[in-house]
Amino acid sequence: MKHKQFRIGKLVLPYVMILPAVALLAVFTFYPLFNMVYLSFFKYDMLTPKKFVGWDNYYQLFFVNIDFIAALKNTVFYTLGVIVFMISLALIFALWLQRSTWVNAIVQRFMFLPHICAMLTVAMVFQWLMDDRGLFNAVLSVFNLPALRWLNSSHTALLSILIVAIWKGVGYYALILLSSVKSIPPELLEAADLDDAGKLRTFFKITLPMLSPQLFFLLITITINSFKVFDAVRIMTGGGPGNSSDVLVFYIYRQAFNYSKYGLSAAAGTILLLILLVMTVIYFRILGKRVHYQ
Amino acid sequence: MGEIVFKNICKSFGETKVIEDLNLTIRDGEFTVLVGASGCGKTTLLRMIAGIGPATSGELYIDGEEISDVPPGKRGIAMVFQNYAIYPTMTVKGNIEFGLKNRKIPKAERETLIAEVAETVGLTPYLKRKPSELSGGQRQRVALARAMVKKPKVFLLDEPLSNLDAKLRVSMRTELIELHHRLKTTFVYVTHDQTEAMSMADTIVLMDRGKIQQMASPMEIYNDPNNVFTAQFIGTPPMNIQKMKDGKHQLGYRAEKVQLSETKPDLLYARKAVVLTREMLGSETIYKLQLEEADDGSGKTAVMAKTPNLMFEVDSRVYIGVDRKDLYYFDEEGRRLRGDGISPSLEKMTAEGGES
Structure with a gap:
């Protein structure tokens, strides 16, 4: 009898152990997630009772409120930009820093600094740097180049935010790549x-394939993080000028907290969720096979 | 063809001089083994030939051509690394093919070469596999195949067997010897294992602290060592070396030449001893014996004996004796004395031992 009790205990124990984590996830992740999808089919402003509207919110997003499409386009453009520049720059820095010299050690630490700064402060500092009479334009004028209007022009607003994001993130991603560049056995390169x-x-044939697991990880995290870009846009441009730097999450935020259109906001959130899911599946299907794990 | 000549080679890592003014000729078509304890500079020499760790100064020739400025890939050499260094991201075939592709060898020719070499090392069924799916011995073969397919003038092998288990190591040893017989190219093999060196080499180059101690065939290096270092490095157990009565000269004899007896033997060298330990290996027995008093009066000293005779118990008193022809004499610096160098007084000292 005692033996059996022991066995039941052994079966139950693991679930008891993960219960706290699962409970927290359920309350703070799974419930909001399902509630968001659920809400996306309602008209809801938190004051009057919610009203079922079917696919109407989605119809609104794609065919009535065209600023959603603009935000989506901007987000995709921004994400592509960050992926391309962030990964290539991180790779270049990692290769540059792979030799252990004291200069490199210092550079490495400085590069990591932006990562530990709050985006809020970084955004404010860059807002100041990118001012019409800021440091950036001062540098341009030294080289006799025309001043840019950075955040105030619809042509450069999103680009400016991209620059800030890359400046803030590249040190961190370079560090991840650096550790794997350093772990490539030197004999492999000698053999080559x-x-x-x-x-x-x-x-291309040795180093890059050896880095593929980390590059793959970077690709997925950068994609997800970039699709969720919010704070820099909120602070630096407010999505403007016009909606030239509007992005998905900022759109969702505005619909919910400025206009109290929670249903519409939830629908946009659901779209974001679907995009990220599809992207991740595509990554794993297409690229997953080419990733080499040790 | 593949004769390698080192001329006045020096190598330092930062402040530390690893090799100083080294001259060495590795003969074409021979199986040469560079042997020595770790840190003696043997791998450094190998990497110089490969071009992946250039000399600080000096000249290096392959077939009479100075190659210091020739990049590693153009030297006509192939190397097998200690940890194999096969490309983990490529298949077995990819690994073998990589060097050929880099030389822009046409596909049809590549296919024949790969098939040929894969057959030789027994990798044909594994060509599509990734290295992570292979055993240690198979990875070793990939490394070999990758080297062989290039048909190099010189094969460089850096302790290639040290990562294999004991049994596989012995069988790979024979395979490497056969491979050398078949290819008849120059093999330069680095190891710290003197047994490996003895069993495989045509010529052994024994190194210590960046200097060549002796370069000779296995038989010669065993029977006719130039110095104490060589005498003790080659052979198991190492040669017994005893300081002589004058405290300067040294006397040596191999464990396998020691004769044990219960009565005092009629030999030039004869001493009383006590059996400390006895290791029975089957065909022979290794005794560790203690002499009451070393010849130079420094107290107790131990010697090894290796003999088929297994009847002596631990703690029993025995006589050890060595025939005159099996004694080696060395001077103060450990250099071997031969022929006229062995004076009658030396032999007299040997006979007297510690007695005055």
Whole structure:
């Protein structure tokens, strides 16, 4: 009898152990998630009772309120930009910093600093730097280049935010890549040297495949983080000028907290969720096979 | 072809001089083993030949051509690394093919070469696999195949067997010897294991602290060592070395030449001893014996004996004896004395031992 009790205890114990974590996840992640999808089919302003409207919110998003499409386009553009520049810059920095010299050690620490600063402060500092009479334009004028209007022009507003995001993130991502660049056994590169592989070929055939798990990880996290960009936009441009730097999360935020259109906001959130899900699945399907795990 | 000549080679890592003014000729087509304790500079020499760790100064020739400025990939050499260094992201075939592709060898030719070499090392069924799906021995073969497919003038092997288990190591040893017989190219093999060196080499280059101690065939290096270091490095157990009565000269004899007896033997070298330990290996027995008094009067000293005779118990009193022809004499610096160098007074000292 005692034996059996022990066995039941053994079966139950693991679930008891994960219960606190699951409970927190259920309350703060799963419930809001399902509630969001649920709400997206209602008209709801938190004051009057919610009213079922079916797909109307989605119809609104795609066919009536065209600023949603604009926000979506901007977000996609921003994400692509961040992925391309962030990953290539992080890779370049990682390769540059791989030799352990004291200069590199210092550079590495400085590069990591932006990561530990709050986006709020970073955004405010850049707002000041990117002012019409700010440091950026001062530098441009030194080289006799025309001043840019940075955040005040619909052509450069989103680009400016992209620059801030890359400046803030590149040190962190470079550090992740650096640790894996350093873990490539030097004999592999020597063997490639003996196999008469040129520098470029060694990079593309040995180094890059060896980094593929980290690059893949970067790709997914950067995609997700970029799709969720909010604070820099909120502070620096407020989505403007016009809606030239409006992004998905900021759109969701406005619909909910400025206009009290919680149903519409939930529908936009659901779209964001679907996009991220689909993107991640695509990544794993298409690229997952080419990733080499040790 | 593949004769390698080192001329006045020096190498330092920062402040530390690893190799100073080294001259060495590795003969074409031979299986040369560089052997020595870790840190003696043997791998440094190998990496110099490969071009992945250039000399600080000096000249290096392959077939009479100075190659210090030739990049590693153009030297006509192939190397097998200690940890194999096979590309983990490529298949077995990809690994073997990589060097050929870099040389822009046409596909049809590549296919034949790969098939040929895979057959030789027994990798044909595994060509599509990734290295992570292979055993240690198979990875070793991939590394070998990758080297062989390039048909190099010189094979460089850096302790290639040290990551294999004991049994596999012995069988790979024979395979490497056969491979050398078949290819008849120059093999330069680095190891710290003197047994490996003895069993595989045509020529052994024994190194210590960046200097060549002796370069000779296994038989010669065993029977006719140039110095104390060589005498003690080659052979298991190492040669017994005893300081002589004058405190300067040293006397050496191999454990396997020691004769044990209960009565005092009629040999030039004869001493009283006590059996400390006895290790029975089957065909022979290794005794550790203690002499009451070393010849130079420094107290108790231990010697090893290796003999088929297994009847001596631990703690029993025995006589050890060594024939005159099996004695080696060395001077103060550990250099071997030969022929006329062995004076009658030395032999007299040997006979007298510690007695005055």
